[in-house]
Amino acid sequence: MTVRHVTESELAELRARYVPRGITSAHPLTVDRAKGSELWDVSGKRYIDFAGGIGVMNVGHAHPRVMQAVQEQLERATHTSFQVVHYESYLRLAERLCEVAPIAGARKAIFFSTGAEAIENAVKIARAATGRPAVISFRGGFHGRTLLALSLTGSVQPYKQDFGPYATEIYQTPFPYAYRGWTTQAAMADLENLLESEVSPKRVAAIVIEPVLGEGGFVPAPLDFMRKLRELCDRHGMLLIADEIQTGFGRTGKFFAMEHSGVQPDLITVAKSMAAGFPLSGVIGRAEVMDAPDPGGLGGTFGGNPVACAAGLAVMDIMRDEKLPERAARIGSVVEERMESWAKENELIGDVRVVGAMAGMELVRDRKTKEAADKETAKVLATAREKGLIILRCGTHHNVIRTLMPLTIPDDQLEQGLDILGASLGA
Ligand SMILES: Cc1ncc(COP(=O)(O)O)c(C=O)c1O
Structure with a gap:
């Protein structure tokens, strides 16, 4: 050395x-x-x-199977952009994630580079699928530092204090944080109240939730809260977006944290542990929802980089084999x-x-x-x-x-x- x-x-x-x-x-x-x-x-x-x-x-750092997959991909191609020509590692990773996603029926997946980008795109997809503008997120939630992701984030210090004005049509409601007084009943009552007093459910495209608050303090949403949220979304034609950027890839004892409640979201955002440190994020969801945006509406030059996708495939193998x-x-x-x-x-x-x-x-x-x-x-x-x-x-x-x-x-x-x-x- x-x-x-x-x-x-x-x-x-x-x-x-x-x-x-x-x-x-x-x-x-x-x-x-x-x-x-x-x-x-x-x-x-x-x-x-x-x-x-x-x-x-x-x-883990420098897992030998990740290092080998990355080295092999480095020899072949480091970047072509999926928007120019597609490549196998992207397609295989989409297949593997769709296989494990806790969503019934046909699924599709698209890749980006950061968690914030995945969130931004999940909102774009939800708006295109529903034709509605509004999005509801939770106080204490964290969804990233780009403007729309920050608008959805529910924490001022240090994230939001200096950076507004924020995106319109974002509404926030209390997260069910029992230790700080927000039981499932209290949080549901406030959410219902929001839909009566501030925004009509007919205008809401989606509710975005972390199944366990990450940056907000490692607070798990009670399983009955997740079920009630699903019912509410179904009742009003709103989509449920699970932000699994911090909770995914086995962290909570299941591949996805949503599996604990058995509730199926319409869209799932992933990033962080997906590619063992290579910048990669994604949105996985019900195929008909994912196909709502017109061709060309989604993408990004670097999204789904081939080296990162090769790392992601190795991560999928390691998650399963180990x-x-x-x-x-x-x-x-x-x-x-x-x-x-x-x-x-x-x-x-x-x-x-x-x-x-x-x-x-x-x-x-x-x-x-x-x-x-x-x-x-x-x-x-x-x-x-x-x-x-x-x-x-x-x-x-x-x-x-x-x-x-x-x-x-x-x-x-x-x-x-x-x-x-x-x-x-x-x-
Ligand atoms: C739940 C959640 N969503 C979104 C993000 C944003 O991800 P990124 O920092 O990759 O943009 C994070 C990052 O901590 C996160 O924990």
Whole structure:
């Protein structure tokens, strides 16, 4: 291995001088390399990775099957644009995703590069299919940073505060977040109220929901809420869009989180872990809905890049052969046991929410008032980093510690990471 002579402080200076402060890094260190569930910084210090590049590395860093598929595709063609000539990796990946999508009947899939683009296009498809303008999304939801995706996002700090005006015909309603007082009944009542007082259901093209709020704090939507949402959509001819960008690809113990409720969405957005770090996103949906936009209405120069699609096909094989959704469920039970035991001893932990390997701990200063312990959360993350664990937080109040470790993480590294997290909480 080559010896690197660059120092952390040199690189920190470059960052400060040439990169705007608007893009933050959760941890002030410079990564040199990553493998499996481990990272090394430029000084050679090793970390266990519970962040996975924000939920992108479900198959782990540099999985040999991904690397091989990518290398083979690199030798053949790196880009032609699907809008000029089509290629097999795109078509095969569309087939594979349609096979696993929890949607009945004929399905189709289209690819883009980022999660935000997938969301934008899901809305375009829903509007074309219904001929209606309005879209409903949830408070606390996160759907990306482009203008329409940001308009759908329900969180001001840091995402929305400086960037309006936002797209019109977007309506927001409370997410069923029981810990903060929003039961299924209360959230449904507010949604029904929205449809009576603000926008006619006849004008609503779609409701967009994350089955488990990601950036909004790792809050699972109760299964009966998802079922009621489906009924409401059916009653009014609205489409249901499941944003599975963070929850998909095995993270919650099923390939798609929607499988937990058995509710079938009309459209699903995917990105993140789909191609193990290569920029790739997509929309999968009922064929007749997907075919609503006229030819030429959908696309993008880079969408469905052949190298990214080759990586995506390898990811599909790994998910199946290594049974990663099942592995996620096992990881989740180990993590949940630890979090619940910390919660018995540590008053700071107000709530523990676990769906497969998507586990979150909400930290509060007082269990009665539920005042968000945002500074304390930041301190736990910094202590964990010093001890060799990279982990992220989320939540509208930045007080939820969340796990997004690779699902391929070996048991000993999982235990080691949890030991560090436990010690950091104690500290
Ligand atoms: C649920 C969800 N939707 C959309 C996005 C946006 O994806 P991207 O950052 O790739 O545009 C994210 C990113 O965190 C997400 O978690």
